[in-house]
Amino acid sequence: MTFRCISLLLLIIGLTACDGGLRSLSNSELATKRDECIAGNPTSPGKVTACENIRKECERRRKDGNFAC
Numbered sequence: 019m020t021f022r023c024i025s026l027l028l029l030i031i032g033l034t035a036c037d038g039g040l041r042s043l044s045n046s047e048l049a050t051k052r053d054e055c056i057a058g059n060p061t062s063p064g065k066v067t068a069c070e071n072i073r074k075e076c077e078r079r080r081k082d083g084n085f086a087c
Contacts, residue, residue, distance in 0.1 A: 040075040045086030052076055052087045 040048065055069035076087040 040071060043075075045079075045084065048072065048075060048079075049087040 043051070051072050052069075055065075055072055058065070060066050060069055079086055
């Protein structure tokens with residue numbers, strides 16, 4: 019039970035840290051990563067999650083008027 023709680027906590031911290039990392043990317047870096055996701059059409063769960071986070075960051079920037087990707 020304790021192991022599950024610790025694992026869940028680490029997962030939440032990790033996902034939060036990933037989002038913060040994308041916010042620090044420049045527009046060109048984010049656009050490049052998005053293009054790689056589109057061209058690569060990932061199938062592994064980790065890559066799919068990363069590409070989904072990149073897509074969400076692009077949408078967030080679009081809402082702020084930044085059409086970088």
